[in-house]
Amino acid sequence: MVEIKLEGRDLTQEILNGIFLDVKDHFQKLGKSMELAILGEGMKMKGEVVMLQVMGHVQEELALKMKPEVIRIIKELASVNHFKLELEFKEELESERSKLYTSSDKFNFLKEKHAALGEFQRMFGLETDY
Structure with missing residues (x-):
């Protein structure tokens, strides 16, 4: 009995970029x-791991469900060896400045x-409060 093992190539960022639109x-x-x-x-490569960015719990759950399908598609399209797909959590950053509600705050x-x-305000004597 002869066992045939097909050798694929290692997944790189270039290969991933090439098939990304197909995915x-x-x-x-x-x-x-x-x-x-x-x-x-x-999707970005970090070493030999494909990183998929998610934001929030809803996207996390959905990404976990679609993970096997994404791996299968990448393997089929790129003919690559085994690789890992991991999630990277991207948080929404709250604005450090306070909300601008009044005309004075906005100005x-x-x-x-x-x-x-500031020059226009000084030259024309502009007031922001009505």
């Missing part, structure tokens, strides 16, 4: 918009970004 097309044809939103962040914020506004 997205697969999910688009199936009408899976939530999965497409996860893939919208792209002061813009004045910090654009010094000319």
Whole structure:
């Protein structure tokens, strides 16, 4: 009995970039918009691991369900050896500055970004409070 073992190539970022649109097309044809939103962040290689970015628990659960399918598609399209697919959690950063509610707050914020506004305020005697 002769055993034939097919040797594939190692997965690289270049190979992954080359097949990424095909992976997205697969999910688009199936009408899976939530999965497409996860893939919208792209996939990146960290060593020999493919990283898939997720944001929040809903995307995490969905990514865990789609993980075997993504691995199968990548293996079929790229003819690669075994690789791992892991999730990377990307958190939404809260704005460090407070919300700008009043006209004065908005004007002061813009004045910090654009010094000319301070000059206009001084020259024309502008008031932000009504």
